Amino acid sequence: MQNRSAGKRRRERRKADFYDYNLLAVVIILICFGLVMLYSASSYEAATKLGDDMYYFRRQALISLGSVAVALLISRMDYHLFLKWSPYLFGLSLVLMAMVKYTSFGVEAGGAKRWLKLGIQFQPSEIAKIAVILFLSYIILKMGKQVNSKKAVIFLLFLGGVQAVGAYYFTENLSTALIILGISCVMIFLAHPKTRPFLIAVVVIALIVAAGIFYLSQNMDGSSHFRIRRVLAWLDPEKYSAMGGYQVLQGLYAIGSGGFFGKGLGNSTQKLATIPEAQNDMIFSIICEELGLFGAILVLLLFGYLLYRLFFIAQNAPDLYGTLMVSGIFVHISLQVILNICVVLNVIPTTGVTLPFVSYGGTSVLFLMAEIGIALSVSRRIRFQDEVSPQKNGENILTNHG
Template sequence: MKQNKMDYPLLVITLILVSFGLLMVFSSSYYFAIDKMQNKMHFFTADLSFIILGVFAMLVASAVDYKVYRKFAIPLFFLSMFLLIYVLFKGTVVNDARRWITVAGQRFQPAEVAKIGLIMFFAFSLEKNYTKLNQPKILGVYVLIIASVVLLIMKQPNMSTAVILAGVMAVMLFVAGLRWIYVLLFGAAGGFIGWLLVHNAPYRLNRMIAFLDPFKYKNDESWQVINSLYALGTGGIFGVGIGMSTQNKLYIPEPQNDFILATVGEELGLIGTVGLLILFLILLYRCVKIAMNAPDIFSTLLATGISTMLGLQILMNYAVATSSMPATGVSLPFISYGGTSISILLGSIGIMLNISKSTIKRTHKNDD
């Protein structure tokens, strides 16, 4: 066995995605920025500053030995829980949701911090308890943690992030050795809880009804989805060209955010959306490969959590933009505008790059 160097393909693909995302943020936000900010460069310059910060975080994280994160797992977990509670009382309200904390004039989402904080904590804790994971008392503690986190995030409300985090933690439990019977029970319980959440919140129920017949509600609940479909349809195979989108001219609210894929599809066509998806699949392949070849349980679970987080966000964003699932707010990794998100994601890639330095490359030799 011999040790690998840093996973440079992962680094290159990440930088390609970030550069492409910056271009699409400018193209998609151009008219919205003029209308709302009187500055066509507003979102581009803001996104660029967050990307610079994120790349710096990635480089630092790639240089820090991943083993060091064991020391910060518990403090970061408690910080994440504190921020999730704090935002419910002192958070900034935007579009009827209390998801942001404002510090020195800058907003950040504690849920984004919680993603990496909980992934790190679960990796640390499961490394110590994986042999006892299927004992009811031990498993019950993890279930309580997941339920607490989901409840806090749902109170913001932010169902998409709650679903992603629950999915990430469930996958980490499974990789750590959770029995199939518990996986099935968790799935059933999650489905039931989801049903309750939809039926007890009129706006979620309306979204579900609109999902079943989006064109019937094209002027209300399905406005964003229908305009996203119009954009994707208009783009055809080759697209109408960069900067030539019609739907992002104030038809799609905040087109640089959750529905940025619509602009990609309209301006670059099917080739653009499929090409982007292929890049994402290569990115995920590199991440999963790192997780599979990680040198210890902690790094395996840490890489698994980050890979799952990325995969779920990509899957959900594509599904929402194509009306393959009910509309919910989830950004497209490295492409959508968003300060906290892009910084955390790039920092997470830095952790993956550091783990890749320690992965073991197994070479097969012929027996003579």
């Protein structure tokens, strides 16, 4: 009798398991759509420069297929395993970024030294994004109620700042540093009960940035520093077309010429060597030119649904650790989407941030899919029956999982 009742409870638990197939489906749709647009945007450049119009498409397709497999593998793991390994991953990411600057394994491409070649070539700064999400979640969990104190907030900001400074100093990647800092601030904001200090900090930062931009626009006509050139090109792309404004202008021309339904898939004219490396961070402009406003809205709806699924998982996660990790992933993806589209529309200066799952970049797709795998792993632990009570006590989680 006892064996029968125990078997019944196990069957009920299995029925209560949840796996977010909707999240997996929307990510796969974005990857497939990205591959189609990648081939359309890169085929001319690949054929003229490399003699193979499928070069970029083939590489991205193989990496994307492997990345989906990695995500599925991670999704079958217990996400609490990351509690043990997150400090080591945090340190490893800093070491790998330092190797870019100080060892011969660092690789320079496109005027930037951001890649590391250890058998395979990848960007260590992408690992830093995952590392800061996992490690801050672990530290916040370990702090418990002490996270409310000023010392705790300063310490958490210091940890996020270490990764951000590492990304900026070791790989000269300001956009990644800002994303890491943004992830850190939002995760601390979610864990902290008070809202007012964060709102004040946002206003102060915004005023400082606005003052800096105003100073540059009034006192500098040109500079040898590429970041200042980017700001000047953003303020007046026509005047500073030779200093980076040319790509922005061509991207805007592409968007404007697309109309509502676009010129048709493959019919972009701006991709014909007018927009350099259109398959990277400017691919959204090609989407707008070929598929029009309709295609742009469709892409935004897909990203909106992806973020909604992440929000759903974070809200229903069985414990605080799962909520924090998925929230960090949500912030990371949303920041990249917002920054990329704002750059293409010339709302902000050029940052070099790719459009997640759509732009060309093997490292970006691989580690983004690793994050999706973590979110799916959390989703598998969601229960909708009373017999499996959600565990929100961070101290118990740390005790049970090392």
